Structures are given as structure tokens and as C-alpha cells.
Amino acid sequence: MAPNEFRMRVAYRKTGRVRFLSHLEVMRALERSVRRSGLPYAVTHGFSPRMKLAFGPALPVGTAALREHFDVWTTRYVPAAEAMRALADATPPELAPHAVAYVAHREPSLGAAVTLAEYDVYMEGKGVTEEAVQRALDTVIGSGRLDVEHKGKQKVFDLSRSLPKEVRVRPTGSGVTATVTTRMGQEGSLRPDMLCTVALSRARCDGAVVRVTRTDTLIEEEEGPRRPL
Numbered sequence: 001m002a003p004n005e006f007r008m009r010v011a012y013r014k015t016g017r018v019r020f021l022s023h024l025e026v027m028r029a030l031e032r033s034v035r036r037s038g039l040p041y042a043v044t045h046g047f048s049p050r051m052k053l054a055f056g057p058a059l060p061v062g063t064a065a066l067r068e069h070f071d072v073w074t075t076r077y078v079p080a081a082e083a084m085r086a087l088a089d090a091t092p093p094e095l096a097p098h099a100v101a102y103v104a105h106r107e108p109s110l111g112a113a114v115t116l117a118e119y120d121v122y123m124e125g126k127g128v129t130e131e132a133v134q135r136a137l138d139t140v141i142g143s144g145r146l147d148v149e150h151k152g153k154q155k156v157f158d159l160s161r162s163l164p165k166e167v168r169v170r171p172t173g174s175g176v177t178a179t180v181t182t183r184m185g186q187e188g189s190l191r192p193d194m195l196c197t198v199a200l201s202r203a204r205c206d207g208a209v210v211r212v213t214r215t216d217t218l219i220e221e222e223e224g225p226r227r228p229l
Contacts, residue, residue: 005042005073011099011229014065018094023058036090042073056110057184065214069110069228101229115184116218119192124175125207133176134169136203148194162190
């Protein structure tokens with residue numbers, strides 16, 4: 001880390017049609033926003049210099065988010081409020097930043113530090129009720145494991161580890177919403193829509209997952225989970 005660099009952390013949303021962008025496309029869009037903002041961003045050294053940016057865990061395509069994060073390094077100190085205004089003016093509303101702060105250089109990367117993700121999974125259809133979905137989810141989770149196939153590969157999740165908190169279901173509009181917290185790590189992350197799809201099948205509901213939103217990402221610590229920003 002160069003002594004004259006500052007590590008700025010930005011919290012942003014991913015909503016609307018932008019939720020169908022891939023993680024790489026989101027990274028490129030936000031890099032362009034930083035360039036347009038006029039912030040004095042730092043670049044890497046070497047044969048092909050690049051903007052010094054680092055992102056949190058990737059979102060599945062189609063999943064919206066309310067509080068994602070990225071770090072950008074700057075070559076001089078810019079007051080957080082000023083940086084926030086510059087980024088907001090240069091960023092599409094669907095990727096709008098809503099918080100900016102500086103973090104210490106010694107803090108681990110977002111990819112390594114963020115290990116918890118909170119989701120709202122909205123489901124609707126015939127037979128999709130709070131009681132039926134909660135009962136089905138409790139049964140699936142009570143089995144202790146979940147076998148899923150993704151991109152032609154079979155994966156087995158230990159639900160006692162993958163789900164650190166109870167899953168709760170509440171009525172929402174014409175359907176229900178399940179709040180699911182998953183743990184992320186090197187072994188992968190359980191997709192909450194897969195868990196809920198299995199539960200709907202077990203409950204014999206003629207319904208489906210309609211919308212998934214990652215509402216928060218968290219860092220696990222001895223004192224309890226905390227937000228990166």
C-alpha cells in the first residue's frame with residue numbers, strides 16, 4: 001500500500017433491470033462511474049495499470065441488492081460527503097451509492113471479511129401460505145442437509161453451517177417472503193432461492209420464487225456480526 005493512498009469504501013444498491021447484470025458487468029459499470037466522478041483514484045503498478053478497486057462477494061444474476069460494497073483507493077483525501085455527491089452524480093440510479101467512508105488499510109479485503117448474507121425471498125402461487133412454507137422450510141432445514149444441482153454439478157450443503165439463523169416467513173402482498181441468512185466461504189454459498197424452491201416442492205405448492213433481494217452483507221466477529229460500512 002502506497003503511503004499516500006486512501007482506502008474508500010462505498011455502499012451501493014443493485015435494483016431494477018440492473019439486477020440482471022453479471023458481477024463483471026457491475027464491476028465495469030461502477031469503474032466507469034468512479035472515472036466520471038472525477039475522484040483521484042489510484043492505479044496498480046505493472047505492465048497494465050488498472051484502477052485499484054475491490055468488490056464484495058458476487059451476486060447471482062437476477063438478484064437485487066440493497067447494501068453491497070466496493071473499495072476504491074484514492075491518491076489524496078476527499079471528504080466522504082464530497083465523494084458521495086460526486087459518485088451519486090456519476091452513477092446510474094439502479095446502482096446508486098448511499099454511504100461512503102474511509103477504512104483502515106489493515107482491514108481484510110471485502111471478499112475475505114464478508115461471510116454472512118441476508119436475503120428476502122418472495123414467493124407466490126396456489127397454496128403458498130405463511131404456514132405451509134414455514135412448515136416446509138422447517139422440515140427441509142431439520143433434515144440437516146440439502147442436495148442441489150447447479151451448472152451440472154451436484155453440491156451438498158450442511159444446513160447447520162450454511163444457515164446460522166432461523167429462517168422466518170411472513171405474508172407479503174399476494175404471497176410470502178422468507179428471510180434467509182446464509183454463510184459464505186471457500187466451499188461456496190447456499191443460494192436461498194434453491195432452498196425455498198425445494199421447500200415449495202416438499203409442500204406440494206403450485207408456486208414459485210418470484211424475486212430475491214440481498215438485503216445486507218455482514219462480517220462475523222466475536223462481538224457479533226457487523227456491517228462492512
